[in-house]
Amino acid sequence: MRQAIAVRRKAGRMMLAMGAMTMLSCAVIIGCGSGTAPSLGGEAETKVTPAADPIGERLFLDTRFSEYFATHMTNVNAPLTTGDPVVATVQTANGPLPGPFAGQSINCRSCHFVTEFQGVANAGNRTYADFTTRSPLPLSQNGLDATPRNAMQMVGTFAPHSGPQFLHFDGEFATGIDLVVGTLTGRNFGWKPTEYDAAIAHIARVIREDDGSSQLAADRSDGLSYGILFKGTDSRITSDILLPASQRIDVTTATDTQIVNEVALCMAQYFEDLQFKHDNFGRYDTSPYDLFLNANHLPLAPLVGETDLAYSQRLYLQVVALNNPIYITPADGTYAYHSFDFKFGALELQGLKIFLKAAASGSGTDQHAGNCAACHTPPNFSDFVFHNTGVSQEEYDGVHGSGAFAALHVPGLSERSAAYDQYLPSNPAHPNASEALRRPAGTNANYADLGLWNIYLNPAYPNPQANIKSVVCATGVDCSVDSGLALTIAEFKTPLLRDLVDSAPYFHNGSAAKFDDVVNHYIAFSALAKAGGMRNAPAQFANMSLSADDLQALVAFLTSITEDYDDA
Incomplete structure (x- = not known):
């Protein structure tokens, strides 16, 4: 769990070469809501942020690991004379926007945005996701100008859950370290499959030769070089960025692979700490939905030893038995970054019931049963495994x-x-x-x-x-x-639904622009599956019984899981 990194570091959070977008707050904490929703029962738990986290954040923002930088640099500490065209603009469903890293080369943040477009019409905050259907590649490879996937939101990816961890839509990475190495050395950063060793050597060179002179280094680590931070013996290193002895390496003697693994360790720690706000009991406590559960004394999380699926079924029984519900209105909270009302009313409650309800197989076609929780299981709203959605x-x-x-x-x-x-x-x-x-x-x-x-x-x-x-x-x-x-x-990993507003467009190919499109897709494909027309149909569709009458309520409920994530 993240604690705010030091105030002195937060004060100078000017993003490098931001073009039209100049301000970016990048100190990340577990409590990321910026609205005025009240706490459910205590302050957010305070734990010391591992030193690898802020170092990993700097690495996440560093624009020097790509093939373009390796090819066009004069030395690792000098800015490029000509930036990579792929970062000059950011593609959105409503047209291109000026790229926050224009004049530089691609980095992880180029596809996993947060506050770079805060307040920009038709853009706004992100939960470490992009705005497009499929993320652009720096170089066309194998006939592809874009990745087969759009950028899956990262916030909550490492939320505690039972079962194994899978990363990316098709589970190619087992750990955060695997993901970092695979991404930094792959086509997302412009490297061809035959250039893996060259990519490893280049990343290691950047780390070895970094002198800490960049604005990024000044803002994130007091102008200290990666070599100094990784060695961990310099008296200028403050406690919040002092790696434990077990994580330190000397970049002057370490192999290229050891250096890249150190980079991956720090970045993976950063990923793990990207979480939605919750209280000191580990319960989510920011969205109107969360406040509604609390106000009505409904269970906020599974009991010890209870599975998420069993919890969702127990929650459903208590929701349908609820008499005289207490609703959440704009008087109970506000959004800082969204124009719709902060609320959970009768329509949202109807949507919650549809979301949780599993239809009785073979007993009708209009049961107002989404069976959504079979895969998007609360409280995380994901089962973290794979399903074919059609x-x-x-x-x-x-x-x-x-x-x-x-x-x-x-x-x-x-x-x-x-x-x-x-x-x-x-x-x-x-x-x-x-x-x-x-x-x-x-x-x-x-x-x-x-x-x-x-x-x-x-x-x-x-x-x-x-x-x-x-x-x-x-x-x-x-x-x-x-x-x-x-x-x-055709199976893909189940995404989380929290703050879903800030990760559109939806599905792995970005084919659904808004919630209505998502719900309509499930109405159509659950019916197709029952008619025998869906290849490899998921078992969960047998208990899904939706119609157009359910659309408005489900959209209202999905909206109610929104919070103001802003990474600051």
């Missing part, structure tokens, strides 16, 4: 016609293994792979996006395999054929 099928059929995705040839494990380059993603072990089944649907009918299918049982991604198998082949699931590979077709 989004890939919708995209593919939209190009090739109804039923085309159901008829698409998807190889079994043996065929896929024998023709890796024909089907699977490119990576350092397979730089020439076509990535045919991890692409947006297009004129080439062989291109589709199968999500988790690309990673599961793929030897190029060994680290997450055991954990993926544990959820694919869960109790009661038949994995006897090809160890369940077909069960992963």
Whole structure:
């Protein structure tokens, strides 16, 4: 849990070369709400922020790790004479905006925004997400000008939960360290699969040769170089950025790989501390929904030993039994960054009931039952695993016609293994792979996006395999054929729904611009699944029974989980 880093560090939070967007507050704490919602029962728990966290934040913002910087730099401490065009603007659904890192090169924050566009019309705050359908790449690679995914929100990704940790929409990374190494050395930073070693060497060079002269270093770490911070013996290092002895390395003697792993350790700590506000009991306490539960003495979190799913079912029974509910109105709180009212009223309550309710299978088609909590399980509003929502099928059929995705040839494990380059993603072990089944649907009918299918049982991604198998082949699931590979077709990780307003557009391909589009998608595809027209339909759709009559209430409820996340 984050505590505010020192006031002296927060005072000088001017972002580097911000172009039209000049102000960015980057000290992150666990309590990130800026509205006036009251606390539920005590102050936010105060814990010392690990020193790796603020160092990781600086690394997250550093624009020198990309292939573009490596190719165009004069030395690692000098600004570029010409910035990478990919960061000159930021793509949004309403047109481009001036890029906050214009004149520089890509960094992690270039796709995971927070307050860079605070107050900007048709943009606003983000929960470490972008504004576009698929994130742009610095260089076109393998016929792709953008990633197959948009930037999944990062806040809450590491929220405590039962079960294994999966990162990215298709689970290719098992840990934050894996994610950092894979991202910094991959195409998101302009590196080709054949350039992995060059990327490692360049990142290590930046760390070794950094002299702490940048404004970023001044704002985040008192002008100290990475080498000084990582060694941890200099008397100028203050306690909040002093790494424990077990995490220190000497960059003058460490290998390139050891240095990159140190970078990854710090950045992973930063990721883990990106959390929505909660109280000293670990309960979320900021959104109108949270205040409604508290005001009506409804359970805010699972009991000790209770699963999130069991908690959601218990919550549903108490919600439907609620008499004379106490509603939350604008008198109870306000939003700082949103124009709609801070409220949880009768319509939001109706939406909550629909959200939690599971329909009785085969007993009607209009039961006002979303069964949403089966996957978006409260209180985190995610089960942190994988499901097929039908989004890939919708995209593919939209190009090739109804039923085309159901008829698409998807190889079994043996065929896929024998023709890796024909089907699977490119990576350092397979730089020439076509990535045919991890692409947006297009004129080439062989291109589709199968999500988790690309990673599961793929030897190029060994680290997450055991954990993926544990959820694919869960109790009661038949994995006897090809160890369940077909069960992963078009599955993607369940995103969190908290502060969902600040991570649009929705789904892995950004195909849903607003909540209405999301709800309408589920109305259509749950019906398609019941009619036998959805490939690899999820079991949860059997207990989903929605109609257009449910749209307004569900949208109202989803809006009520909003808070003012601003990372300051």
